[in-house]
Amino acid sequence: MKKYRKVSREFSKHTINALRYLVKKKIISQMLGVIAVGKESRIFLALSPNGEKLALKIYQIENPSFKQHVRYILGDYRFRKLGSTWWKIVTLWCSKEYRNMVRAYRAGIPIPKPIIFKENILVMEFIGENYTPAPLLKEKLPQNLEKAYDNIIKIIYNLYHKAELIHGDLSEYNILNFNEKLYVIDWSSAVNIYAPNARELLFRDIKNISIFFSKNGVKIKPVESVFREIVGESISQ
Structure with a gap:
């Protein structure tokens, strides 16, 4: 005490x-x-x-x-x-x-x-x-960047379909890399998938992750394509 x-x-x-x-x-x-x-x-x-x-x-x-x-x-x-x-x-x-x-x-x-x-x-x-807390993804890159990218896209997909949530502020600053396992943190900005700004935030999450991995040499899918795979329609619809 x-x-x-x-x-x-x-x-x-x-x-x-x-x-x-x-x-x-x-x-x-x-x-x-x-x-x-x-x-x-x-x-x-x-x-x-x-x-x-x-x-x-x-x-x-x-x-x-x-x-x-x-x-x-x-x-x-x-x-x-x-x-x-x-x-x-x-x-x-x-x-x-x-x-x-x-x-x-x-x-x-x-x-x-x-x-x-x-x-x-x-x-x-x-x-x-x-x-010592686990480092951020920004601070410690995974050994297999392609696998890490796929895992995060899968997390976004599962979050949308299984939890009906969108993180809303996903980036390399809100993901921990602890012994090559990724943990998503900072959930205060998350919204449910029916919120008025849900599609906008989902698109931004995908874009942020795509930019980070692209800068680190990973061949990424087009942001619009990933969005369509998750939601079932394009951002403009």
């Missing part, structure tokens, strides 16, 4: 209360420090009471970038009630990421296992070795 008290000084009252809840429920026992920093959140390495390593994604409460995320929620029947305060919007965003992850995980998509969320804190499986 000593390390938890030291780290907790950095957080708001809301976040501290959420951390206390996770300690009380015996989800976490210690926080060991920051392992990644994003625009809207920080990822902490934590330990469970039995010593299991966990990743805690803690969303920053007052972050103006959340205004840009409304388009990822509008039209999604799961999130009809958009919060009117910063705190409600952030907690809704955290809830959205957790529910997206649960849906993807149950569909067999390779992602860190989601464990629980509380307010603005998302607890998930830690992907890495010892105390």
Whole structure:
């Protein structure tokens, strides 16, 4: 608990209360420090009471970038009630990421296992070795790039058909490469396939992945062709 008290000084009252809840429920026992920093959140390495390593994604409460995320929620029947305060919007965003992850995980998509969320804190499986998180795809290229490209296109396909989700922000910055196995992360922008902007986001995901692998020498399929294989029609229809 000593390390938890030291780290907790950095957080708001809301976040501290959420951390206390996770300690009380015996989800976490210690926080060991920051392992990644994003625009809207920080990822902490934590330990469970039995010593299991966990990743805690803690969303920053007052972050103006959340205004840009409304388009990822509008039209999604799961999130009809958009919060009117910063705190409600952030907690809704955290809830959205957790529910997206649960849906993807149950569909067999390779992602860190989601464990629980509380307010603005998302607890998930830690992907890495010892105390070092797995590198991003951008940082460590797979040995077989062609196979990796095919695997990611298959992930996009299965996500669409088995989980009825579109990641919405897929790129080399949101995929981990851990011992040649790829894990998709950062699920807060994911939308269901019936959202008004679903086709646009799917096309962008395919395009981002295609550009990355093409730059690294992989012969890729045309983006429009991959889109048609997944959806059954062209982006213009």
